[in-house]
Amino acid sequence: MANSDLALTGIKVLDISRGFSGGYCTKILRDLGAEVIKVEIPNSGDTCRTFGPFLNDIPDIETSAPYLYLNAGKKSITLDVTNPQARDTFLALCKGSDIIVENFKPGFMSQINLGYDVISAINSKIILCSLTYFGQFGPYSQFEGSDIVSYAMSGYMHLTGDEDKEPLKAGGRQAEYQCGLAGAMSVLAAILTRALTGLGDHIDVSATEALTSTFDGVAYFQTYDQTGSNPMRAGTRLIAREPTGAYPSTLLPCKDGWVHVHYSPSNPEGIGFLTGNDRLADDDVMARMREHADEIDELLIEWLRGHTREEVQTLAQEVRVPFTMVQSVEETLSDEQNQHRNFFVPIEHEIAGQMTYPTSPFRLKTAEWQALPAPILGQNNHEIYVEQLQLDPEEISRMKKGGIV
Amino acid sequence: MSTSTPLTNIRIADLTNVIAGPVATRVLGHLGAEIIKVELPWGRAIGNIAMHGDNGDSRAYNKVKTFNEVNRAKKSIAIDLTHETGKNLFKEIVSVSDIVIQNYSPRVMGNLGLAYENLRKVKPDIIMVSMPALGLEGPWSNYISFGPGTDALGGLSSVTGYKNGRPHKPGNFYADHNSGFHVATGIMASLFRKYQTGEGQHLEIVLREATMSVIGEYFIEYQFRGKEPERLGNDHPVFFPHGIFACKGSDSWIAISIESEKEWHSLCELIGATDLKNDSSLVKVDSRRLISQKIEAQITKWTMQRDNKQVMHLMQNQGIRAGIVAKASDLLSDEHVAEREYLDTVEHPDAGTYTSPGLPFKFSRASTNLGVTAPMFSEHSLHLLSELLAKDTETIKSLIDLGTTPLEPIDRVYT
Numbered sequence: 074m075a076n077s078d079l080a081l082t083g084i085k086v087l088d089i090s091r092g093f094s095g096g097y098c099t100k101i102l103r104d105l106g107a108e109v110i111k112v113e114i115p116n117s118g119d120t121c122r123t124f125g126p127f128l129n130d131i132p133d134i135e136t137s138a139p140y141l142y143l144n145a146g147k148k149s150i151t152l153d154v155t156n157p158q159a160r161d162t163f164l165a166l167c168k169g170s171d172i173i174v175e176n177f178k179p180g181f182m183s184q185i186n187l188g189y190d191v192i193s194a195i196n197s198k199i200i201l202c203s204l205t206y207f208g209q210f211g212p213y214s215q216f217e218g219s220d221i222v223s224y225a226m227s228g229y230m231h232l233t234g235d236e237d238k239e240p241l242k243a244g245g246r247q248a249e250y251q252c253g254l255a256g257a258m259s260v261l262a263a264i265l266t267r268a269l270t271g272l273g274d275h276i277d278v279s280a281t282e283a284l285t286s287t288f289d290g291v292a293y294f295q296t297y298d299q300t301g302s303n304p305m306r307a308g309t310r311l312i313a314r315e316p317t318g319a320y321p322s323t324l325l326p327c328k329d330g331w332v333h334v335h336y337s338p339s340n341p342e343g344i345g346f347l348t349g350n351d352r353l354a355d356d357d358v359m360a361r362m363r364e365h366a367d368e369i370d371e372l373l374i375e376w377l378r379g380h381t382r383e384e385v386q387t388l389a390q391e392v393r394v395p396f397t398m399v400q401s402v403e404e405t406l407s408d409e410q411n412q413h414r415n416f417f418v419p420i421e422h423e424i425a426g427q428m429t430y431p432t433s434p435f436r437l438k439t440a441e442w443q444a445l446p447a448p449i450l451g452q453n454n455h456e457i458y459v460e461q462l463q464l465d466p467e468e469i470s471r472m473k474k475g476g477i478v
Numbered sequence: 479m480s481t482s483t484p485l486t487n488i489r490i491a492d493l494t495n496v497i498a499g500p501v502a503t504r505v506l507g508h509l510g511a512e513i514i515k516v517e518l519p520w521g522r523a524i525g526n527i528a529m530h531g532d533n534g535d536s537r538a539y540n541k542v543k544t545f546n547e548v549n550r551a552k553k554s555i556a557i558d559l560t561h562e563t564g565k566n567l568f569k570e571i572v573s574v575s576d577i578v579i580q581n582y583s584p585r586v587m588g589n590l591g592l593a594y595e596n597l598r599k600v601k602p603d604i605i606m607v608s609m610p611a612l613g614l615e616g617p618w619s620n621y622i623s624f625g626p627g628t629d630a631l632g633g634l635s636s637v638t639g640y641k642n643g644r645p646h647k648p649g650n651f652y653a654d655h656n657s658g659f660h661v662a663t664g665i666m667a668s669l670f671r672k673y674q675t676g677e678g679q680h681l682e683i684v685l686r687e688a689t690m691s692v693i694g695e696y697f698i699e700y701q702f703r704g705k706e707p708e709r710l711g712n713d714h715p716v717f718f719p720h721g722i723f724a725c726k727g728s729d730s731w732i733a734i735s736i737e738s739e740k741e742w743h744s745l746c747e748l749i750g751a752t753d754l755k756n757d758s759s760l761v762k763v764d765s766r767r768l769i770s771q772k773i774e775a776q777i778t779k780w781t782m783q784r785d786n787k788q789v790m791h792l793m794q795n796q797g798i799r800a801g802i803v804a805k806a807s808d809l810l811s812d813e814h815v816a817e818r819e820y821l822d823t824v825e826h827p828d829a830g831t832y833t834s835p836g837l838p839f840k841f842s843r844a845s846t847n848l849g850v851t852a853p854m855f856s857e858h859s860l861h862l863l864s865e866l867l868a869k870d871t872e873t874i875k876s877l878i879d880l881g882t883t884p885l886e887p888i889d890r891v892y893t
Contacts, residue, residue: 080667225733243648244637259839261666262484287655292543297806333630413616
């Protein structure tokens with residue numbers, strides 16, 4: 074199956090972002106078939122290269138776990154876009170590109186005279202996607218952000234964790250990942266618009282808004298409007314539920330760990346049948362399930378205690394009850410479903426060696442996901458500068474000495 | 479200057495239920511696609527009603543809060559897909575659509591005779607989207623799971639939790655939204671490919687795979703270290719201080735992350751911790767960690783005397799990364815949210831006025847279709863039958879009478 078079967082074959086992306094948000098945005102574009110050129114800071118590279126963990130726990134810009142994951146299959150060139158002497162080279166790159174992804178603080182691109190007006194004057198078809206913590210305008214646009222700050226300000230944090238404890242952050246960098254995902258989604262929309270109008274766009278993505286957007290269908294604001302009180306985090310249960318609401322949906326302990334137990338709307342008697350406990354199919358309980366949540370938990374734990382996670386999952390799924398195992402990272406890497414679907418594949422990297430990488434949710438039936446390693450810093454300098462832009466090698470040496478390339 | 483919406487002239491036949499699928503088509507509706515939500519004749523995602531309770535309301539099915547949030551900017555037609563007439567009607571809609579999307583468990587579409595192979599005969603360049611929980615194929619393909627269950631199977635619950643605590647659950651329907659946004663992205667990519675090649679395709683996006691993709695670095699970390707990543711609570715593997723601190727008032731918090739020497743000094747100065755500021759060894763994060771409790775206590779002593787919004791502004795004025803742990807009331811009254819017109823407030827004939835999240839991005843050129851409410855049950859059936867499918871009055875009457883396209887939910891008949 075040829076590369077040309079991928080959706081974004083022929084689309085060129087310049088990624089001048091640093092860290093997770095831009096990295097995930099352009100990972101998606103790359104997974105969909107675009108050519109992604111990371112434009113990195115000379116010598117040190119994308120700041121993501123400084124995020125651990127590293128191979129053997131020794132900091133090395135070529136073996137950062139998040140960098141290796143997020144940038145698999147991309148190209149890397151070095152250019153200090155903030156240096157005025159890099160301007161001509163950067164604008165030449167812009168001329169031949171479809172998309173630019175950046176995540177500087179709002180206004181910075183204009184300050185260095187590379188705002189959307191300047192770039193679009195050179196290439197009216199270009200799509201500039203700006204990823205920030207709080208957006209390009211508004212009272213907080215110049216605030217200093219980070220993953221946890223966006224996470225907190227989005228409202229997500231207040232809803233995660235135990236009611237009697239402090240709010241809790243989800244694992245990883247979810248504000249930055251959602252920012253990157255919203256970026257990719259908006260870039261695709263802009264590509265479709267461009268197909269109709271021939272014109273590019275400047276997109277403003279806020280990480281904080283991207284996380285608040287995950288409250289759709291939670292009745293989060295409606296609950297506040299109707300009750301006058303704020304929806305509260307509820308441990309591992311769903312929030313903003315009425316006493317008559319369906320239950321369970323929670324994590325409970327079993328013989329060898331934890332399982333996620335969930336009510337099935339199409340099979341309401343299933344849990345009673347599975348556990349052989351009549352009380353779990355009792356009309357009083359069924360009519361006001363959430364009100365009986367503590368009792369339901371206790372009855373379920375009694376049954377779960379006698380079974381391992383795998384037994385729970387198998388027995389429940391056999392009778393169409395949606396109980397699932399809580400798997401560790403190690404277990405997830407090698408479970409039979411992931412193996413069957415080849416979700417993880419080996420990739421050999423020159424310095425980090427061979428490891429198993431997550432592929433992508435965008436594995437199209439028309440084309441295989443290209444299992445390629447993340448680039449070494451500046452790996453594609455010659456290809457891009459000499460072969461494509463046809464810059465004079467002496468000019469490149471001069472720029473190298475000046476710390477521009 | 480505004481031009482068209484990105485998905486002008488795109489029509490989507492939407493069979494999705496609950497959260498993940500409807501989130502994907504909600505976004506596409508806001509981007510200008512015509513979303514034809516094909517509803518079950520016996521009412522709305524029965525689970526949603528059960529989740530929220532009927533409370534004896536009339537037309538309760540039009541007031542399901544979660545439904546009305548995720549189904550904004552769509553049209554509703556009810557079709558009984560279990561009967562031949564309904565199947566044919568659905569195929570007629572497919573014949574004039576660009577995309578069909580469904581999130582049933584893997585066997586359902588085949589059992590209905592509405593699999594990709596069947597629909598491709600009706601519309602050769604159709605893009606069909608399936609969003610199974612665990613995959614259309616494989617040993618677990620027939621397992622049922624909702625979003626939170628895929629957090630559990632995908633490793634996200636395992637890396638979420640308080641320090642030394644149990645696995646935890648992130649947010650509410652996080653996996654559903656995460657996969658819904660991936661699906662919207664994948665659909666638009668497939669459309670672009672169709673513009674180039676003229677070809678449709680069967681696009682499969684698996685809920686759990688979207689979840690694993692947003693924690694990808696943990697899988698590399700495991701291989702580097704050969705041991706399971708620890709649950710860190712609100713700590714950061716590198717930065718300190720990092721986390722949330724109690725402020726004045728109940729359940730009132732501020733998130734802070736200190737990532738540079740300058741930020742550390744600004745923090746010490748702001749909270750009047752001259753002892754910490756003057757201790758040059760504390761420039762190093764590792765040294766700070768040795769007296770972490772003392773540092774956190776000093777920060778808390780200062781934050782506890784102040785309102786969290788005041789703390790946020792005082793800290794941000796000094797260049798410190800800080801933000802309140804926002805509640806619904808904070809977001810509804812926030813000047814930044816308001817100026818960015820992020821929230822989407824709509825008026826619904828039965829449910830009244832309600833506010834929900836808008837889109838997480840803004841275009842400088844393209845238009846969007848926000849501020850549009852969710853449809854009432856079967857609201858657009860008559861219009862779609864007569865205008866889109868050019869049915870005459872008599873045929874429409876018979877479809878309604880047969881129960882193929884009920885205008886109000888009918889009691890479910892189990893046969």
